[in-house]
Amino acid sequence: MYAWRAMKDTPKKTSGQTGHGLVLAPMEGVMDSIMRDLLTGIGGYDRCVTEFVRISQTVLPARVFHRLCPELLTGGTTPSGTPVFVQLLGSDPALMARNARVASDLGARGIDLNFGCPAKTVNKSQGGAVLLKAPDVLGSICTAVREAIPDNIPVTAKIRLGFEDDSQFETIAAAALAGGISELTVHARTRRQGYRPPAHWSRLANISAMAATAGVRVIANGELWSPGDVLRCQAASGCSDFMLARGALCRPDLGRIVRCALSDTAQATPIEGVMAWTDIPHLLRTYLHRNAAQYDPRYACNPLKQWLVYLQYHYPQAGALFARVKRVRDFDEMDRALAAEEHILPAAA
Numbered sequence: 001m002y003a004w005r006a007m008k009d010t011p012k013k014t015s016g017q018t019g020h021g022l023v024l025a026p027m028e029g030v031m032d033s034i035m036r037d038l039l040t041g042i043g044g045y046d047r048c049v050t051e052f053v054r055i056s057q058t059v060l061p062a063r064v065f066h067r068l069c070p071e072l073l074t075g076g077t078t079p080s081g082t083p084v085f086v087q088l089l090g091s092d093p094a095l096m097a098r099n100a101r102v103a104s105d106l107g108a109r110g111i112d113l114n115f116g117c118p119a120k121t122v123n124k125s126q127g128g129a130v131l132l133k134a135p136d137v138l139g140s141i142c143t144a145v146r147e148a149i150p151d152n153i154p155v156t157a158k159i160r161l162g163f164e165d166d167s168q169f170e171t172i173a174a175a176a177l178a179g180g181i182s183e184l185t186v187h188a189r190t191r192r193q194g195y196r197p198p199a200h201w202s203r204l205a206n207i208s209a210m211a212a213t214a215g216v217r218v219i220a221n222g223e224l225w226s227p228g229d230v231l232r233c234q235a236a237s238g239c240s241d242f243m244l245a246r247g248a249l250c251r252p253d254l255g256r257i258v259r260c261a262l263s264d265t266a267q268a269t270p271i272e273g274v275m276a277w278t279d280i281p282h283l284l285r286t287y288l289h290r291n292a293a294q295y296d297p298r299y300a301c302n303p304l305k306q307w308l309v310y311l312q313y314h315y316p317q318a319g320a321l322f323a324r325v326k327r328v329r330d331f332d333e334m335d336r337a338l339a340a341e342e343h344i345l346p347a348a349a
C-alpha cells in the first residue's frame with residue numbers, strides 16, 4: 001500500500017544528487033515541448049529529454065534545435081523549471097560532437113545520446129540501436145561528445161540490453177561509461193524484444209552496482225506503468241533512478257505519484273494530488289489549443305487522439321471519448337466535444 005501526498009511542495013532533486021531521480025522519457029512524435037510542459041507541470045520529474053535530433057551529414061542550424069527544443073529559448077527548462085536535455089542520434093563521433101557543441105552553445109542543459117532506437121530506417125543509416133553491435137563506436141561517440149562540450153554540461157546515454165540478445169550488455173555499458181558519461185539510462189530490453197513485455201529489470205543489477213563505484217547513476221527504464229512497478233523495478237535492478245515513458249502518457253500524474261511512493265515519508269502522509277478522469281478533459285483541451293497554436297489547427301486533432309489512445313489504459317472514459325471523436329478532424333468540433341466532456345461550454349466567439 002502506498003500513501004500519497006500532494007507534490008506541490010516537494011523540493012526538486014536532480015538525479016545527480018542523493019535520493020531518487022525521475023526522468024520523463026524522450027518519445028518521438030509524442031513528447032514534444034507541449035507534452036513536456038503539461039507533464040512536468042503536473043510534477044514529479046527532475047528532468048526531461050527531447051525527441052531525438054537526427055544527425056546524419058551536417059552540423060544542424062540553430063533553428064532545427066529550436067524547433068525540437070523551444071525550451072532553449074527560455075533557459076533550457078520547461079515552464080515549471082524542469083531541465084530539458086537534447087537527445088542526439090547519429091553514428092559519426094566527430095559530427096555528433098560538433099552538433100552537441102551547437103546544442104550546448106544554444107543553452108542545452110545536457111546532451112543525451114540515443115543508442116536504443118529500433119526503427120529500421122534509423123538503424124539502416126547506422127544510428128540508434130544498431131550501434132549496440134559496435135560498442136567501440138558507441139564509446140567513441142560518448143568520448144567525442146564529452147570532449148566537445150563544457151564540463152558542466154552533462155552527457156548521458158540511453159541504451160538497450162543489446163541488439164539481438166543481451167550477451168554484450170556489460171561490454172556496451174562499459175564502453176559508454178568509459179566514454180565519460182554522467183548517467184546511463186537502460187531500456188531493459190534488447191532491440192529484438194522491441195517494446196514487448198516484460199522488461200528485464202534484474203539484468204541491470206550488476207551494471208548499476210559497477211557504475212555506482214564510478215559515480216555514475218544507472219536509470220532504469222521499461223514497463224514502468226505504476227508506482228508498484230517502480231518499486232518492483234527498484235528491488236530487482238538496484239537502481240534508485242527511473243525513466244517513465246508510455247506510462248507517463250497513460251497517467252499524467254504518474255511522475256508525482258511515483259515520487260510519493262519513493263519518498264521517505266510515503267508511509268505516513270495522506271493521499272492527495274491523484275488525478276481523476278474529471279481532471280483530464282481540461283488537460284486535453286489545453287493540449288488541443290496548444291497544438292493548434294504551435295503547429296497548425298488543421299492537424300491539432302491527431303495528437304489529441306493519439307494521447308486518448310494512451311489515456312484509455314488508465315481511464316476507461318478516455319476510450320469512450322476516443323470512440324466518439326475518432327473521426328473528428330475539425331478543430332472546433334473537437335473543442336466542443338472536449339468542452340462537453342468538461343461540462344462547460346466554449347466561450348462565445
Ligand SMILES: Cc1cc2nc3c(=O)[nH]c(=O)nc-3n(C[C@H](O)[C@H](O)[C@H](O)COP(=O)(O)O)c2cc1C
Pocket residue numbers: 025026027028029030050051052087114116117158187221222223224225243244245246247
Ligand atoms: C512512440 C515512441 C517514441 C519513442 N521515441 C524515442 C526517442 O525519440 N528517443 C529515445 O531514446 N527513446 C524513444 N522511445 C523509447 C522510450 O523512451 C522508452 O525507452 C520505451 O518506451 C520503454 O519504456 P516504457 O516501456 O516505459 O514505455 C520511444 C518510444 C515510443 C513508444
